[in-house]
Amino acid sequence: MRPGLEGYGRTDGGPRSPERAAVVAGLGAAVPETVVTNDDLARVLDTDDAWIRRRTGIRRRRAVAPGQATGDLAVEAARNALASAGAGGAGAVVLATSTPDQLCPATAPNVASRIGLGPVPAFDVQAVCTGFVYALASGAGLISLGVVDSVLVIGADAFSTLLDPEDRATRVVFGDGAGAVLLRAGSRTERGALLDFSLGSDGSAEDLIGMRAGGSRQRSTGLPAKVEDTYFSMQGQAVFKQAVSRMTESARDIAARTGWAVEEVDSFVFHQANARILTAVARRLGLPVERFRTNIAEVGNTVSASIPLALVDATARGELTPGQKVVLTGFGGGLTWGSTALVWPGPDPLLSELSTDAGDFLPKYR
Missing domain, CATH: 3.40.47.10 (Thiolase/Chalcone synthase)
Known part of the structure; x- marks a missing residue:
């Protein structure tokens, strides 16, 4: 564990201060193993690689395997974010997703449990493609108010599970994946602070x-x-x-x-x-x-x-x-x-x- 990150699992937070800010401390990512190329889609849809690239700029995307869910991708991305920061934990989890593992309950508490964070605050944010920015704002708010000293902010979606297999307009565009940022308490004057x-x-x-x-x-x-x-x-x-x-x-x-x-x-x-x-x-x-x-x-x-x-x-x-x-x-x-x-x-x-x-x-x- 790197110096200064020993207390990242705290949930008691710190003192409120107008200069207290959320600072980017770690990054992590995860994508499913299954690759879906434009040629793969051209075999089942009325399209081709040239049309897809011209309209979207996309060459390939990833899709979850049968039984694989958003929470699985979120856990992997979160663990990678913690590892990249050398952190032993986080004080809260905010998960942005439009494809939760189930409608109820939220997916974030289970993600926090699987990572081994204990009884930390954890909740989902649903703002579709703006979800990660809204989740960052939520995490930054928890830190700025002194509620916690660190937050794992995750954006994860398995959107392939929502698509009509015969709809060319959506199938060529969307892919599955997860990304995570570890935010820590710091100062607005630091590099990495969300301003x-x-x-x-x-x-x-x-x-x-x-x-x-x-x-x-x-x-x-x-x-x-x-x-x-x-x-x-x-x-x-x-x-x-x-x-x-x-x-x-x-x-x-x-x-x-x-x-x-x-x-x-x-x-x-x-x-x-x-x-x-x-x-x-x-x-x-x-x-x-x-x-x-x-x-x-x-x-x-x-x-x-x-x-x-x-x-x-x-x-x-x-x-x-x-x-x-x-x-x-x-x-x-x-x-x-x-x-x-x-x-x-x-x-x-x-x-x-x-x-x-x-x-x-x-x-x-x-």
Whole structure:
């Protein structure tokens, strides 16, 4: 265990302070072993590799094996985040997911138990593809208020379990995976501190992204669900426009709240929804697309896992370096959107291990 991390399992927290902040201390990732290539999908759908790449920028994605669930991926990613920080535990678990192991109870308490954290606070956050940013805000709040000294924030989804096997529009886009960040108590002046948040929603557009069956509204009718309502659906063109607009606005807002000009931001790590969306946002912000970190080609849209997976990948490839100004932005069903900002941490053991020898902390997608 590294010096200064011995108390990471505490749940009694520390004193409240306006300077107390949540600081990124560890990163972890996990993806299922099963690889689904564009050619695999072309054998069962009316599509081909060229069409999928042109429309989405995706080459392959991962899918859970029979019997494998979101919680399994979350546990692996969380353990890797703890290992990357050399930490013996965490004071709380916040799990962002839209595919919990079951509707009730939440998945986070079981994840905390399987990791061996004991009776720590643990709960789920459901904000679809913005879930990880909302979960970061929740974890940062627990730390800033002195409730706990550390939080495991996990984004995990097994979205392949919600897709209509005959729906080309959704099957080519989504993949399964999990990413985790260990937050520790620290100061706002430290590198790695989450400096502020910009969050929003628009429930009037909830029909653009979602799954109608399974909730209390459908069940209360007493009627069987329509087959099409048991699968995830998305109105692609409308979602594209909303995603570009909302993520652009959110990135600008968090930069302003942090006191940065958008042009000063070195790296943007956005929800990996679609390569064309990232390009459109970059154009609206007037910035080179090279500043936008992406791994969508290898894992697809992994919903709440997409931002932490992209963080791990970009760190391991040396695209995120100590001292960079970084903005994280998500957009998802609800509609929901949100951003946070930080100065990338290091130099420290976390960065040196991930950037030189990623080991088990990285998904094996190469």
